[in-house]
Amino acid sequence: MGEKKQLIISLGREYGSGGHVIAEALAKRFEIPFYDYHLIGEIAAGKKVDVKTLERFDELPKIPFFSRTVNGFSNSPQENLANMQFDYLRKKAASGESFVIVGRCSEDILKEYEGLISIFVLGDMEEKIKRIMDREDVDRLKAEESIAYHDRKRKTYHNHFCRGKWGDSRNYDLSINSSKLGIDKTIDMLEDYIRRRMEE
Amino acid sequence: MAAQIAAVTIFLVMFLLIIMEKFERHIITLGCAALTLILVFGVCMHSTSAVTETLNLAGIFTKNFWIVSGEASESTGGINWATIIFVAGMMIMVEGMAAAGFFRWLCMSIAKAVKYQVIPIFITFMIMSAVLAMFIDSITVILFLAAVTLELSQLLEFDPVPMVLAEIFCANLGGSATMCGDPPNIIVGTSLQLTFADFITNTGVLAGISLILVVIYYYFCFRKELSATGQHTTVKEYPDPKSAIKDKKSFVVSTVIFLAAVVLLVTHAQTGLTVATIGLGIAVVTLLTSKNKMDVIKGVDYKTLLFFIGLFVVVGGLEQTHILELIAGVIEKISGGNLYIMVAIIIWISAIASAFVDNIPFAATMVPVIQSLAALNGIDISTLAWGLSMGTDIGGSATPIGASANVVGMSVVAKEGHIIGWGRYCKSAVPATIIVMVVATVGIWLRYC
Numbered sequence: 001m002g003e004k005k006q007l008i009i010s011l012g013r014e015y016g017s018g019g020h021v022i023a024e025a026l027a028k029r030f031e032i033p034f035y036d037y038h039l040i041g042e043i044a045a046g047k048k049v050d051v052k053t054l055e056r057f058d059e060l061p062k063i064p065f066f067s068r069t070v071n072g073f074s075n076s077p078q079e080n081l082a083n084m085q086f087d088y089l090r091k092k093a094a095s096g097e098s099f100v101i102v103g104r105c106s107e108d109i110l111k112e113y114e115g116l117i118s119i120f121v122l123g124d125m126e127e128k129i130k131r132i133m134d135r136e137d138v139d140r141l142k143a144e145e146s147i148a149y150h151d152r153k154r155k156t157y158h159n160h161f162c163r164g165k166w167g168d169s170r171n172y173d174l175s176i177n178s179s180k181l182g183i184d185k186t187i188d189m190l191e192d193y194i195r196r197r198m199e200e
Numbered sequence: 201m202a203a204q205i206a207a208v209t210i211f212l213v214m215f216l217l218i219i220m221e222k223f224e225r226h227i228i229t230l231g232c233a234a235l236t237l238i239l240v241f242g243v244c245m246h247s248t249s250a251v252t253e254t255l256n257l258a259g260i261f262t263k264n265f266w267i268v269s270g271e272a273s274e275s276t277g278g279i280n281w282a283t284i285i286f287v288a289g290m291m292i293m294v295e296g297m298a299a300a301g302f303f304r305w306l307c308m309s310i311a312k313a314v315k316y317q318v319i320p321i322f323i324t325f326m327i328m329s330a331v332l333a334m335f336i337d338s339i340t341v342i343l344f345l346a347a348v349t350l351e352l353s354q355l356l357e358f359d360p361v362p363m364v365l366a367e368i369f370c371a372n373l374g375g376s377a378t379m380c381g382d383p384p385n386i387i388v389g390t391s392l393q394l395t396f397a398d399f400i401t402n403t404g405v406l407a408g409i410s411l412i413l414v415v416i417y418y419y420f421c422f423r424k425e426l427s428a429t430g431q432h433t434t435v436k437e438y439p440d441p442k443s444a445i446k447d448k449k450s451f452v453v454s455t456v457i458f459l460a461a462v463v464l465l466v467t468h469a470q471t472g473l474t475v476a477t478i479g480l481g482i483a484v485v486t487l488l489t490s491k492n493k494m495d496v497i498k499g500v501d502y503k504t505l506l507f508f509i510g511l512f513v514v515v516g517g518l519e520q521t522h523i524l525e526l527i528a529g530v531i532e533k534i535s536g537g538n539l540y541i542m543v544a545i546i547i548w549i550s551a552i553a554s555a556f557v558d559n560i561p562f563a564a565t566m567v568p569v570i571q572s573l574a575a576l577n578g579i580d581i582s583t584l585a586w587g588l589s590m591g592t593d594i595g596g597s598a599t600p601i602g603a604s605a606n607v608v609g610m611s612v613v614a615k616e617g618h619i620i621g622w623g624r625y626c627k628s629a630v631p632a633t634i635i636v637m638v639v640a641t642v643g644i645w646l647r648y649c
Binding site for chain 1: 220409610615
């Protein structure tokens with residue numbers, strides 16, 4: 001029996017697009033581990049440090065004027081945590097492990113791996129607002145603000161650490177609008193796409 | 201007027217670009233240096249003498265550059281080649297020492313000597329950090345000390361952050377004690393023809409008194425955090441300091457070179473050898489005795505040397521256009537010619553500025569300012585020089601971005617998950633900085649005013 005081919009699904013997403021749910025479902029369907037913000041928990045446990053001290057700097061860009069770099073060393077907590085996560089993901093990928101990873105510039109930092117399939121999930125604004133209103137139990141205005149805030153944060157973080165721009169379809173194997181087919185059919189479609197890619 | 205506007209604009213743009221970190225800092229200073237040479241000296245001033253004075257190449261070929269005989273004169277400004285050559289020499293020596301395993305051996309030997317007890321390690325590492333930083337750049341000191349502290353923290357199960365924070369502060373403090381400890385001191389010393397003995401008997405005394413207070417301060421600051429951990433650890437196998445030595449012969453040779461460098465620096469006023477000669481000498485000896493010459497050369501941080509060169513040219517632009525004399529005039533006006541106020545302004549402005557911006561450009565800019573101030577008021581230049589050194593060296597300790605050692609130390613521990621934010625850093629560092637600044641201000645007032 002031949003060795004199982006490595007599969008790394010990198011999934012970037014707009015806030016409220018359902019990307020997180022889609023990534024989790026894909027991990028279940030392919031029976032591979034799923035990493036999102038819980039990645040920090042694993043890192044903290046491995047290094048025997050309090051996860052709370054790390055969490056507040058997750059997926060944030062470094063703050064200009066409050067950060068300085070000397071010979072490649074940086075004082076920025078945001079940058080140090082990001083690099084810690086990138087190193088962790090690189091080690092996992094180098095060990096041959098298959099997994100699904102949400103965000104964290106994974107489509108860029110793991111692009112050298114043949115088994116990488118990068119996806120970006122976006123959504124129609126109306127659908128995203130509805131999803132956030134339901135999920136967070138907030139009014140329309142708050143939902144709009146929340147979407148704008150999180151997307152701006154993700155974009156700044158991504159564009160600081162990666163060469164390509166966040167959400168630019170040229171950086172991903174596939175970009176898909178989850179509002180067109182709905183979450184379940186989007187998952188089906190992505191599963192089919194990934195299986196076809198794996199057959200090649 | 202046009203030349204002054206151009207020089208100030210280039211200087212401010214350089215500072216802004218350094219802070220923004222969009223480009224590497226040596227690219228920024230070299231680019232701004234080229235603009236200074238072309239726009240300020242060429243287009244605005246039409247002055248070839250300003251170019252030759254700022255490039256300062258002729259000075260290298262004079263005897264006084266290498267051996268001081270008779271009365272020493274102050275340097276003429278522009279590129280401070282003595283600083284460049286000395287820093288390059290020290291970089292080569294430190295590369296050789298690191299390759300031989302000297303620093304790890306020293307740290308482990310001290311930890312072993314205090315029987316691997318957390319509080320004694322904490323105190324001895326603070327003192328060792330200060331002593332090493334008197335002769336070696338603080339980045340190297342912290343790089344090794346923080347790495348060993350992390351290793352020991354895993355072994356003895358204590359939080360390494362308090363210890364590394366204290367080590368960072370003491371490295372900056374130790375650097376202020378000598379002429380070769382911190383780049384601002386090298387710039388101040390070589391520009392004003394001060395000797396190693398001048399520094400050790402002036403800033404060295406202030407740093408020594410401060411170190412005692414700072415060790416006590418950090419002990420009370422962190423004793424609970426450090427005492428609470430590491431108490432219940434079972435006896436483990438401790439690393440043998442000898443295991444740090446990668447090659448016994450290289451280790452002995454690098455230690456001898458280091459000790460020789462210390463002796464030469466301490467006695468350079470007597471021997472007449474300038475820091476440039478000492479720097480070149482130790483570099484040549486290190487390279488001749490190194491097995492891996494290319495590795496040692498590759499390890500030299502040439503970007504920092506280029507950064508220095510560019511910086512000196514940009515500051516030269518301010519000098520040639522007499523901007524720095526205007527700044528000196530403002531300080532004189534505010535102080536009303538009162539030496540107490542003048543010293544306080546130099547120390548505290550230097551400290552506050554260095555807490556947020558790179559202290560090397562700041563020191564390079566302020567040297568001509570204190571020269572003008574001293575000349576205008578008939579004050580002994582060294583009084584202002586000690587204030588400038590203490591302010592720039594220690595002010596940088598107050599914030600995470602103030603000094604290179606802070607950034608490197610925080611980054612080393614962060615790689616192991618110990619992320620330090622501004623709040624945690626400043627909570628202990630700001631009071632410690634204020635303690636040292638008060639000691640420096642009062643010390644200089646009592647002794648020289």
